[in-house]
Amino acid sequence: MAENTARNLLNSLPPIPDDLPVLIMGPTASGKSALALEIAEHSGGIIVNADASQIYDCWRIISARPSIDEEARAPHALYGHVAFDQDYSTGHWLREVRTYLSGPQRPIIVGGTGLYFSTLTEGMADIPATPPELRKTADAIPLPELLAGIDPRTRDRIDTRNRARVQRAWEVEQATGRTLADWQDDTPPPLLPLDQAFPIVVTPERDWLITRINSRFDQMLQAGALDEVAAMRDRYDPNLPSCKAIGVPELMAHIEGRMTLADARERATIATRQYAKRQRTWCRARMKQWHNVDPSQG
The missing domain is CATH 3.40.50.300 (P-loop containing nucleotide triphosphate hydrolases)
Known part of the structure; x- marks a missing residue:
């Protein structure tokens, strides 16, 4: 079938x-x-x-x-x-x-x-890797607290029910001092533009x-x-x-x-x-x- x-x-x-x-x-x-x-x-x-x-x-x-x-x-x-x-x-x-x-x-x-x-x-975006100790700290923080720790623009761009995505955004902001949205706005050209593929x-x-x-x-x-x-x-x-x-x-x-x-x-x-x-x-x-x-x- x-x-x-x-x-x-x-x-x-x-x-x-x-x-x-x-x-x-x-x-x-x-x-x-x-x-x-x-x-x-x-x-x-x-x-x-x-x-x-x-x-x-x-x-x-x-x-x-x-x-x-x-x-x-x-x-x-x-x-x-x-x-x-x-x-x-x-x-x-x-x-x-x-x-x-x-x-x-x-x-x-x-x-x-x-x-x-x-x-x-x-x-x-070319975001630096998260330090292991920061990742360990983030693992222990409840999802609502992680959400409260990221900026509104980033929250609007991610699936707020997906812990991995929320935690990543929180880690980026804590590790780099810049929001995930800011990093994304500085994104370099894509590896495979959509018009060069059959999607x-x-x-x-x-x-x-x-x-x-x-x-x-x-x-x-x-x-x-x-x-x-x-x-x-x-x-x-x-x-x-x-x-x-x-x-x-x-x-x-x-x-x-x-x-x-x-x-x-x-x-x-x-x-x-x-x-x-x-x-x-x-x-x-x-x-x-x-x-x-x-x-x-x-």
């Missing part, structure tokens, strides 16, 4: 020029990875990850990373190449993706992390997407997500970005006896739906010039 949907999406698009990188953004469970694979098999290219959870080597099932069989059908890059406790930022990703923009194969960049795409196509945004109808999200977490459990998370029990640190991947805190709570599996499933599914809603909002606001495809239609 996923292959048929991806083929229909590809057929609904204008012809994709062979000389342009392809960008594919969409909410979780929307079928964007299947579309990337369809394009790669149809016209060639290397599939490059743009999802902040799929970079980690400890998660394949829980992050919905392409399977081993899928990776064998086309070249893939930047999947599962970062250790669970390794520091990795949007800047790291941007430096790594640069290699594939000038490589021998056309990159098909796919994922659900909107910040990766915006920095790629709009540019990224696709996958925008399914809400109820269709919710049905997919509900069934996909059950499929993850059947595929061994619980064992995958249990294997990280001795290394689990709730402050690490890798351990904040949706489904990981919930299943770890079950493994440690703090939550039933049914409750963990329900909370992870709710968190996924909330994340998908934020992604859909991002797509509507930031990707109006992208080619729009809807997998729920047909």
Whole structure:
């Protein structure tokens, strides 16, 4: 079914020029990875990850990373190449993706992390790294206090429910004495301007997407997500970005006896739906010039 949907999406698009990188953004469970694979098999290219959870080597099932069989059908890059406790930022990703923009194969960049795409196509401020001691301090501050410590212009530009984004803004202001908004306003030219790519945004109808999200977490459990998370029990640190991947805190709570599996499933599914809603909002606001495809239609 996923292959048929991806083929229909590809057929609904204008012809994709062979000389342009392809960008594919969409909410979780929307079928964007299947579309990337369809394009790669149809016209060639290397599939490059743009999802902040799929970079980690400890998660394949829980992050919905392409399977081993899928990776064998086309070249893939930047999947599962970062250790669970390794520091990795949007800047790291941007430096790594640069290699594939000038490589021998056309990159098909796919994922659900909107910040990766915006920095790629709009540019990224050259902000100094946060000192480790300041990061440790920020980790212990409640979200409302972090929000109160950043300026209004920055608050208007970020997802204020996303702790990682709020904490980053707070850290930047504390470490540099300049607001994140100020740094962004001094952004250098982008690595890949939008008019030099073929951008696709996958925008399914809400109820269709919710049905997919509900069934996909059950499929993850059947595929061994619980064992995958249990294997990280001795290394689990709730402050690490890798351990904040949706489904990981919930299943770890079950493994440690703090939550039933049914409750963990329900909370992870709710968190996924909330994340998908934020992604859909991002797509509507930031990707109006992208080619729009809807997998729920047909």
